[in-house]
Amino acid sequence: MFLARRDMVFARGRFTLITAVVLLITLLIGLLSGLTGGLAQQNISAIQSLERDRIVLAAETYDESQLTQDQVDAWEDAEAVAAVREIGILRFQIDPADDAAAGSGATDGEADSGSAGLSAAIMGGTEDSPQRDGQVRLSASAAEDLGVTDGDTVTVLGMNLTVNVLDEDRWYAHTPVAYVTGSDWQEMETRLGRDDSVATALAIDLTDSADQAELDELATQTSTTVNGTVDSLMAISSFRSEIGSLLLMVGMLFGISALVVGAFFTVWTMQRTGDVAVLKALGASTRSLLTDALGQSLTVLAIGVGGGILLTTGLGLSIAGVLPFVVSWYTTALPAALLIILGLAGAAFALRSVTKADALTALGSAR
Amino acid sequence: MLSLTNITLTFPDGDSRITAVDDATLEVAGGSVAGLTGPSGSGKSSLLAVASTLVKPDSGTVSIAGVVATGLNQKESAQLRRETIGIIFQQSNLVPSLTAREQLLVMGEMDGKRSRRAARQREADELLDVVGLGSHRDARPAALSGGQRQRVNIARALMGSPSVLIVDEPTSALDRARSEEIIELIVDLTRDRGTATLLVTHDMELMPRFDTTHQMVDGRLSLMPATAAVGAGV
Numbered sequence: 062m063f064l065a066r067r068d069m070v071f072a073r074g075r076f077t078l079i080t081a082v083v084l085l086i087t088l089l090i091g092l093l094s095g096l097t098g099g100l101a102q103q104n105i106s107a108i109q110s111l112e113r114d115r116i117v118l119a120a121e122t123y124d125e126s127q128l129t130q131d132q133v134d135a136w137e138d139a140e141a142v143a144a145v146r147e148i149g150i151l152r153f154q155i156d157p158a159d160d161a162a163a164g165s166g167a168t169d170g171e172a173d174s175g176s177a178g179l180s181a182a183i184m185g186g187t188e189d190s191p192q193r194d195g196q197v198r199l200s201a202s203a204a205e206d207l208g209v210t211d212g213d214t215v216t217v218l219g220m221n222l223t224v225n226v227l228d229e230d231r232w233y234a235h236t237p238v239a240y241v242t243g244s245d246w247q248e249m250e251t252r253l254g255r256d257d258s259v260a261t262a263l264a265i266d267l268t269d270s271a272d273q274a275e276l277d278e279l280a281t282q283t284s285t286t287v288n289g290t291v292d293s294l295m296a297i298s299s300f301r302s303e304i305g306s307l308l309l310m311v312g313m314l315f316g317i318s319a320l321v322v323g324a325f326f327t328v329w330t331m332q333r334t335g336d337v338a339v340l341k342a343l344g345a346s347t348r349s350l351l352t353d354a355l356g357q358s359l360t361v362l363a364i365g366v367g368g369g370i371l372l373t374t375g376l377g378l379s380i381a382g383v384l385p386f387v388v389s390w391y392t393t394a395l396p397a398a399l400l401i402i403l404g405l406a407g408a409a410f411a412l413r414s415v416t417k418a419d420a421l422t423a424l425g426s427a428r
Numbered sequence: 429m430l431s432l433t434n435i436t437l438t439f440p441d442g443d444s445r446i447t448a449v450d451d452a453t454l455e456v457a458g459g460s461v462a463g464l465t466g467p468s469g470s471g472k473s474s475l476l477a478v479a480s481t482l483v484k485p486d487s488g489t490v491s492i493a494g495v496v497a498t499g500l501n502q503k504e505s506a507q508l509r510r511e512t513i514g515i516i517f518q519q520s521n522l523v524p525s526l527t528a529r530e531q532l533l534v535m536g537e538m539d540g541k542r543s544r545r546a547a548r549q550r551e552a553d554e555l556l557d558v559v560g561l562g563s564h565r566d567a568r569p570a571a572l573s574g575g576q577r578q579r580v581n582i583a584r585a586l587m588g589s590p591s592v593l594i595v596d597e598p599t600s601a602l603d604r605a606r607s608e609e610i611i612e613l614i615v616d617l618t619r620d621r622g623t624a625t626l627l628v629t630h631d632m633e634l635m636p637r638f639d640t641t642h643q644m645v646d647g648r649l650s651l652m653p654a655t656a657a658v659g660a661g662v
Contacts, residue, residue, distance in 0.1 A: 063537035071525030339521040344510030349538040372581055421482050424473055
């Protein structure tokens with residue numbers, strides 16, 4: 062990179078501009094990726110934590126799904142199924158025990174603006190549920206919002222529950238999750254007048270010999286749907302409506318960044334075409350010129366993308382407690398790698414002019 | 429030695445072809461300067477392009493220091509130019525971001541010969557001293573005068589001690605005094621280093637300084653007698 066390094070020092074204003082643009086694009090993509098990840102986590106983290114082979118629902122969405130006993134029995138009896146866990150999800154308000162006498166009056170996730178309560182997704186029957194009835198395990202942020210800690214009492218639908226705070230946050234459809242036992246969940250459903258509802262979903266483990274066709278047939282017979290845990294995420298209405306738009310934005314930003322970086326490199330390479338022609342006339346191989354130019358592009362991308370990701374990480378960590386934002390390998394290292402690859406692709410396209418530069422133009426008065 | 433034998437070069441012109449060089453034969457011995465003149469469009473630049481292996485002729489043979497260049501592919505031609513041919517351009521064509529010394533080193537660095545870096549740096553410094561720019565080693569082209577840039581152009585062409593020197597109107601952008609200095613420098617270096625130099629110029633007053641003089645008219649090359657070189661106008 063003999064020529065490339067000196068060119069960068071000589072035209073530092075130009076390279077600072079290109080690098081700054083790459084950095085800002087990276088920052089934009091990083092922030093959007095982190096926000097997308099955060100919003101996604103606020104939709105799906107509770108379902109993701111189920112970690113089973115398949116999820117069975119009685120409707121297209123979790124919110125609409127109410128499995129009957131017959132449906133549950135059919136899946137429990139299936140040969141392909143090794144184990145079944147009945148999962149219940151309902152959305153209601155949780156109140157600290159002090160506010161219980163004031164009466165919350167909330168139904169199905171609609172919070173009464175006048176109370177100190179919290180709209181929560183109450184999940185029963187999961188592995189994170191408490192061991193005994195009369196207890197509730199709250200997400201860390203839910204406990205903080207309610208102003209309760211371990212041992213305090215909260216009330217849901219007239220039921221007093223003793224609080225145990227989880228170390229981490231769990232979310233379902235932008236609602237913090239509270240875990241209760243399966244039977245406490247059933248009691249809540251009964252109090253809501255839904256006596257026939259046995260579970261919202263089934264989290265099942267399959268036998269080694271399980272056949273997908275067999276599962277699909279059973280689903281058809283029982284009027285249910287069966288999907289992997291990841292595929293079932295699209296049954297969360299808010300996630301399905303958000304993720305497509307967000308990923309489209311991120312994808313378009315990647316495309317735009319490739320075009321912008323490619324345009325910069327194209328203009329910069331065109332300005333060097335005369336010098337390239339001279340060096341070719343003097344005997345420089347096309348390969349050495351391309352290596353030098355590509356090394357320059359890689360340097361700009363490494364500094365710009367690296368700086369952008371560092372900024373993203375710093376900003377992300379500082380706002381993660383306030384906004385839904387995830388700082389993880391898939392919101393930092395992965396976008397960084399993609400940006401560098403796309404940037405190099407744009408640079409490689411621009412470098413066609415290096416291969417096409419005619420050494421003959423170095424002779425004569427016109428350059 | 430530079431040897432061009434029966435060189436013919438044509439270029440497409442619509443449906444027909446233009447003959448830029450028509451059966452030209454020319455030999456330049458080591459340590460001598462062959463001058464080449466002719467009106468604009470006579471084919472001088474085309475002949476230079478063939479001699480420097482930038483263009484393959486339609487027919488004929490180019491031999492440089494005993495190597496038949498006309499049979500080489502693009503990669504081999506580039507290597508031959510790097511190792512055996514020095515080109516002094518009409519415009520100095522210096523890379524704006526490189527200092528005078530780096531202009532001389534860039535080809536070796538691009539070639540990846542890092543093992544001989546110290547030797548190349550010494551050679552570069554010596555050449556800059558020879559052309560009178562020892563105190564301007566770290567100056568970039570913008571800080572040099574036209575004559576100084578042309579001297580760097582000359583020093584760059586001489587890096588690696590080429591066998592052949594192709595010189596394309598080196599004084600076209602210089603005044604009379606500097607033109608004389610540059611030509612004298614090229615002639616002296618040719619003699620000292622034993623290169624075979626082919627020099628194109630419009631300036632007839634410079635012709636007596638060369639060992640042989642040639643004229644091109646409409647693609648045809650002819651040897652000019654010494655007296656004719658002095659008296660001829662173009």
